Amino acid sequence: MAENVQSSNFVAQRPRFRYTLARPVLGEQERDYLLEAFDSGWISSAGEFILRFQKEFADYIGSKYGIATSNGTTAIHLALVASGIGKGDEVLVPDLTFISPANMVLQTGAKPVLVDSNKDYWGIDVDTIKQKLSERTRAVIAVHLYGHPVDLDPIVELCNSKNLILIEDCAEAHGALYKGKRVGGFGHISCFSFYGNKLLTTGEGGMCLTRDPSIEEKLKLLRDHGADRKQHFWHPIIGYNYRMTNLQAAIGCAQLQSLEKRIENYRMVGREYASSLKEKFGSHVTPHPEMPWSRCVFWMYTLLIDSLDPIKRERLRSYLAEEGIETRPIFYPISKLPPYQGDAEMSNPNAISISNKGISLPTYEGLESTDIDVITNALHELVVNKL
Ligand SMILES: *Cc1c(COP(=O)(O)O)cnc(C)c1O
Secondary structure (H helix, E strand, C coil), X not given: CCCCHHHHHHHHCHHHCCECCCCCCCCHHHHHHHHHHHHHCCCCCCCHXXXXXXXXXXXXXXXXXXXXXXXXXXXXXXXXXXXXXXXXXXXXXXXXXXXXXXXXXXHCCCEEEEECCCCCCCCCCHHHHHCCCCXXXXXXXXXXXXHCCCCHHHHHHHHHHHCCEEXXXXXXXXXXXXXXXXXXXXXXEEEEECECCCCCCCECCEEEEECCHHHHHHHHHHHECCCCCCCCCCCCCCCCECCCXXXXXXXXHHHHHCHHHHHHHHHHHHHXXXXXXXXXXXXXXXXXXXXCCEECCCXXXXXXXXXXXXXXXXXXXXXXXXXXXXXXXXXCCXXXXXXXXXXXXXXXXXXXXXXXXXXXXXXXXXXXXXXXXXXXXXXXXXXXXXX
């Protein structure tokens, strides 16, 4: 994940962390498949693991076609270009999220219009979307933030009634459930990231999923230099090279086999944090959300602390770092970042208040309840005595 400006000192201290923010678990299966791919000689972007990973991941999510990409950001770019988004169009994007969806909208020449958060689950909702609709709106990128699904039914209905393209950004929510179904099967296209801190990792990597064979064709064409597969070096359109390697896909196939187990583990971590925080802070914190209609996968356990503001938070984070605990601030609203400032309409009160008070804690497979106690004890101590 890209570091934000204010944490640049933080990186140098990383070896000191007893509790890192995230930690991929790579096992025997990952190693075996990786060596199998290596030994086959198919180390570039052709090979059996690519086809297998695309199919198995699409099946797991409950979609039809998988198009593996070099990372989650290129997956989003492909989804936008394949949807015909460009100059003159507006695309609704959450104000509170990782930067890449907004950047990729700009990359197409379209305008990202930043949408406020739902105050209960922090992602966008149908009402905050409606506030920003215009004649030019062509698409919505719904991000399932921090492992929590957005309330999809009313969003899908709105998009259908207004003829808008719905792109799901599932980079933080592999395997999360909305009303019992996995996110990533609801939009016209969904995009995943397999970066090192995500629930399923291939190092770098990503994927687009779709049920529509004509969109699948477009996505593949765009990903592979716009090259006509029947006629060598014939490029009917301008494309990219956004491919994943067979080596990455080999790791992905193995990671997929352990994903449900890992989700159970993250959910256990989520429950432990929630009860431990409640015991120590009472009602002075807002735990990581989990709405009754969702199964959150707690990508990075994130809470709001009433007494926090961005300055106190940086102080808190450096104290925690001294205790060997790595943290992240919640995302800054994109509307506050230099390339996006200056549009008064963009002000989103829920996104701002969530962003001011949020902090993410270490979340990974293998974090035990005793570790969680150490972390929440340190957090409570510091909040009460040092802020
Ligand atoms: C991680 C992430 C991405 C980008 O994925 P990369 O693989 O790092 O390019 C996009 N959107 C969200 C919400 C993310 O968290």
